[in-house]
Amino acid sequence: MQERRGMMFYRMLEKSFHSKRHRLWFPPLTSVDLPDIWIPNKDTSINTNSAIEQTARVLEGKPIANNINSRIAAEICEMKNRIGKTPGLGVILVGGRRDSQSFVHIKMKACVKVGIAPFTVELPEDCSEAELLDAVSSFNENPLIHGVMVQLPLPKHLDDEKIISYVSPEKDVDGFHPTNMGNLAMRGREPSFIPCASKSCIELLLRNDVEIKAKNVVVVGRSKLVGSPTSLLMQDTSSLQRHRLVGDVCYEEAIVKASAITPVPGGVGPITISMLLSNTIDAAKRTYRHTQ
Numbered sequence: 001m002q003e004r005r006g007m008m009f010y011r012m013l014e015k016s017f018h019s020k021r022h023r024l025w026f027p028p029l030t031s032v033d034l035p036d037i038w039i040p041n042k043d044t045s046i047n048t049n050s051a052i053e054q055t056a057r058v059l060e061g062k063p064i065a066n067n068i069n070s071r072i073a074a075e076i077c078e079m080k081n082r083i084g085k086t087p088g089l090g091v092i093l094v095g096g097r098r099d100s101q102s103f104v105h106i107k108m109k110a111c112v113k114v115g116i117a118p119f120t121v122e123l124p125e126d127c128s129e130a131e132l133l134d135a136v137s138s139f140n141e142n143p144l145i146h147g148v149m150v151q152l153p154l155p156k157h158l159d160d161e162k163i164i165s166y167v168s169p170e171k172d173v174d175g176f177h178p179t180n181m182g183n184l185a186m187r188g189r190e191p192s193f194i195p196c197a198s199k200s201c202i203e204l205l206l207r208n209d210v211e212i213k214a215k216n217v218v219v220v221g222r223s224k225l226v227g228s229p230t231s232l233l234m235q236d237t238s239s240l241q242r243h244r245l246v247g248d249v250c251y252e253e254a255i256v257k258a259s260a261i262t263p264v265p266g267g268v269g270p271i272t273i274s275m276l277l278s279n280t281i282d283a284a285k286r287t288y289r290h291t292q
Contacts, residue, residue, distance in 0.1 A: 056254065056261040059208050061200075065270035068203075069114050072277050076115040079284070087284035088117040089147045089173070089276075090139035094132060094158065095125035100151045110273045116280055119145055125155055132158060133166055140168040146287055147173035147280035170286070173279035175199075192286075193279045200271035210260055 079085055089111050093104050104120065111118040119142075121135045132150075139148040148171040154160050164172075169179040175195035184191045205212055213236055255261050262268055 055256060056258040057208075058255075059204055059210070059260050059262045059267065061204060061262060061267045061270045064204060064207050065274045068271070068274040068278065069110070072274070072281055073114040075281055079281075079288075080115070083288060085284065085288055086115065086117050087147070087281045088119060088142075088145040089149070089280045090119040090121070090142065090145040090171075092121045092123065092132070092135050092139070092148075092150045094123045094127060094151070095155050097153075100153075104151055107273060107276060110277060111280075114277055116277060117144065126157075129158055129162070132163060136163065136166050140166075140171060143287075145171070146284040147171055147276075149174045149276070171283060173276060173283060175279070193282070194275075196275035196279065197268065197272045199275045200268050203271055203275065204262065204268060208260070 076087060079087070089107075091104055091107060093100060108118040108120060119139070121139075123131060123135065132154075136148065136150065139145050148167050150163055150167065152160060154163065164174075164176045165178055167174075167177055169177045169192055172180055173193055173196075175181070175184075175191060175193040180191040180193055181195075184194060202212075249261075251261065251264060
């Protein structure tokens with residue numbers, strides 16, 4: 001039955017793709033900095049005759065994240081020694097969602113580890129829009145803070161789009177401000193920051209020599225946080241008390257069918273944090289370069 005449903009879904013997808021009415025379409029986008037010649041270290045092809053026995057190549061994210069974080073820590077140390085300045089990251093958390101609290105804790109811990117000064121504001125679940133905008137404004141205006149992010153999702157009574165638009169584009173290390181997203185979607189323009197999760201996916205693939213140039217890429221989901229920016233980049237030219245974080249794919253089933261897969265945890269997640277740290281130090285460099 002499961003195999004029959006899978007075949008029906010495939011035929012529906014194929015029909016939609018070839019239909020003029022439902023043809024998949026993407027706007028022209030800024031190019032990704034991909035190598036001109038791909039020389040993979042390992043063979044990532046699938047043997048179609050024994051696909052059921054194929055074991056996916058596991059793309060570990062932690063070693064990559066550790067390498068990036070070490071570089072960031074060294075750059076921050078150099079910045080302190082050279083100009084006596086330290087990058088700062090401001091994070092605003094609204095409400096008591098366990099997953100959001102966990103993500104903020106991980107981000108703040110990573111900041112301290114590499115030498116970024118962490119600033120946090122926690123607001124109650126029922127805070128007003130004005131209170132949240134005041135918190136964002138205070139971070140925008142604070143010269144010690146170079147990156148500003150509002151932990152999403154927000155409570156339903158708050159307008160995500162309005163709040164994100166209020167973050168200074170020059171401090172939008174999440175990369176969600178309309179200016180940065182718009183520049184990402186237009187050829188010839190470069191956003192100040194690329195969304196961290198999407199950026200980490202590209203970084204993971206490139207560092208593992210997984211060829212994506214001239215490939216047909218399927219991005220499951222079109223969320224503003226991950227799916228949409230990832231599709232843009234792909235175009236060329238657990239906590240305690242019974243709460244845990246999981247991935248989007250059934251790992252046990254996918255590992256015997258895919259050519260490459262990331263573990264959960266330890267895959268894209270650690271690199272996503274590294275991309276946030278990287279965006280923050282980039283923001284600090286721009287600030288101090290303009291003030292010198």
